[in-house]
Amino acid sequence: MTDAKKEELHPPATDGPQAGSAELVSDAPVDPDQVNAVLDAASALLAVVAQSVAEVEDVVTSPQLRVLVLIAARGPQNLGAVAADLGVHPSNATRLCDRLVAGGLIERREDPQDRRFLKLLLSEQGRRLVDQVMSHRREAIAAVIERLPAATRSSLASAMGAFARAANEPGSDDGRFALRAGD
Numbered sequence: 001m002t003d004a005k006k007e008e009l010h011p012p013a014t015d016g017p018q019a020g021s022a023e024l025v026s027d028a029p030v031d032p033d034q035v036n037a038v039l040d041a042a043s044a045l046l047a048v049v050a051q052s053v054a055e056v057e058d059v060v061t062s063p064q065l066r067v068l069v070l071i072a073a074r075g076p077q078n079l080g081a082v083a084a085d086l087g088v089h090p091s092n093a094t095r096l097c098d099r100l101v102a103g104g105l106i107e108r109r110e111d112p113q114d115r116r117f118l119k120l121l122l123s124e125q126g127r128r129l130v131d132q133v134m135s136h137r138r139e140a141i142a143a144v145i146e147r148l149p150a151a152t153r154s155s156l157a158s159a160m161g162a163f164a165r166a167a168n169e170p171g172s173d174d175g176r177f178a179l180r181a182g183d
Helices: 003-009 032-054 062-074 079-086 090-102 124-146 150-166
Strands: 106-111 114-122
Touching: 032 124, 062 079, 062 090, 062 106, 062 114, 062 124, 079 090, 079 114, 090 106, 114 124
Parallel strands: none
Antiparallel strands: 106 114
């Protein structure tokens, strides 16, 4: 294989473009094989997520878990932000959060900046539940990554970080998801 072909298949590692830079947008058409490879990887990741959700489905529903992870990743939220993130009417978000408060997983507190608003934050029990779910996900993903050649691991992490930044995923601005065990 020629050096040019090797570089095409395995370009030199770079820090890559930052979110918001013009380099994120390419004029090159998207290769259907690239889309299929990402879809295959997404299926594998969804299986990991589904298993982690199944571990706590006796405690919370999937939408409730989404709220908990949202608050864990972004910090205290108000009901409007939760409704917007979930794409639901504020009354639906209110009912969802009422159940989480009743279950002891989140707390409502006055917003010191504007006392007309309430902030939703994780309780200690809510934090433990999110930590349990994220720990399961990390272990399952680490088990898959361990089966990859060492050289591929770095490329994968770089590509997945770039993908997360392009999707404006929370915590992707520094290439790492904001939730860490024990945070």
